[in-house]
Amino acid sequence: MTACQDKSILLQGLVDAELDAVNAAAFETHLKTCNGCHGEYLRMLALREAVTAPSITYRAPERLRANIEAMLSASDSPNLADARPTRARVSAWNVGGAGGLLAAGLGIMLVLPQVADNGLERQLVASHVRSLLANHLTDVATADQHVVRPWFNGKVDVAPPVPQLADQGFPLVGGRLDYIDGRVAPAIVYKRRLHTVNLFAWPADERLFNGSKTVRRDGYTVVEWTAGGLRYAAVSDIDPNDLKLFKAAFEAHSPDPSH
Template sequence: MDCNEARPLLDANADHELPAPDAQRVQQHIERCDACQRESENLHTLSESLRAAPYHRAPASLRARIVAGLPGTDDAIAMTTQVPAGAAVKPPPLQRRWLAWIDSWLNGWRGPQGGFGGLGAAVGSNRLIAQGWLAALVVWLCAVAAGVTLSLHRPVEFAPFADELVESHVRAQVSGRDIDVISTDKHTVKPWFNGRLDYSPPVEDLAASGFALEGGRLDYLAHQRVAVLVYHYRKHVIDVYVFPEAGTGGTGRSTDGAAPATLAREGYSISHWNAEGMTWWAITDAAPDALSGLEAALKARLQGGERTEGG
């Protein structure tokens, strides 16, 4: 262990909070490092000073102000302030837990080893600091609640596949190998997939609709090889991933009713649909309208029976 590893552990070591193996390694380093030894001694001195420091009970007015700001405690406060002297009143369980936490914090609760947990005693009597800590706690709880809410509204099962789709598209563009076979004439792209896949993807050139077929490539998505058709729309590239609807593992689960038909992710537009027994996923940096137009043109070509295998 060197200084970079030992320094972050010196505080916990001074309070005897490290597991035995880590504590032994830190102690061995301290014995042969003068700088870390001095730092450790300073921490031990500070810890002992804190243990010896007197406790100052926070005034009742501070406790009442903090409790008054907690949710759902108004009734309990009213009960505890209006009942006759000597009457025993217990707040509800949730409120009792809040009150116990406030009492222990304001009165300088010590950790099991009496370490820096006692620092709460020094700040317990300062109302401004106490209010600041309470405000920070409320902000943190609100942030956690917001994060949970966003997670619940996010299609969790679909998210990993969408991430993989974006990574595949970006990887192809950055590498400069977004096309394995160039569409130079009719019957070029579709035959190229023969023997490279266990299925035959439909291939259509939609240049008449503004989507020129530039070529195709193989990619690996959701633990399987898939065909990718590369179209150009104005100055944008559209990657269209094609694979059978059934028996597609993770991608098959992503094409059920729970997956949105269109969405935006990391600045990219993504769309999916089913046609000719295949599932089609399209991604581009163009506006979502481009994918809607490509989908309509492709479906019209397939349903119209004007198949031109290749490009």
């Protein structure tokens, strides 16, 4: 028996202790009556315990650092492109040992930003779902943009623009405080017919992300972009093209940060 497809986010959230008390208690009640979800919950707990067991950890040898530094120093040589592998260089790397570890280390360095973003996008989707399930969509419920933005002042580090987008098919519902990427962040809530769009904002770190991207996760779309020193993330279950229209409308009707 498999787990309920519509419970995957809640199941992961419970395993990772990301659910609030209300949703955690509700889902634990569901586990008592659903063998599929209960079995998957136990499997995920066992997997997490297995991959964090001390017995599978590996400490790289001390010589690895020296070997990497030696290779980096060698790379500064102007004749590196014409150089031929030497016995000394091959033996220093011990080919199958330190060389393999270096390749694995470089691979991890390349993958880490993507893994971090995947974790952030999981947070964004989980926060979107929680706002719907816990009946906590807004802290300030109003369609008046001149009320929502001032409400954020003093409560969060940034007060993002709150344009009125009803004429573009995205009426404003209100705003609330949420918790994203280790900080309290504003969430501006819009509607698209019967669907909800949560727009999160926090100070941008251009070293980690600068530009825009669209990601699909667990049936939800996340559209992310940076503008005016802020990083935005719009999350919804509407058609991805509609969410891109929302981004375009938001940008077109937000004040120019340079003025």
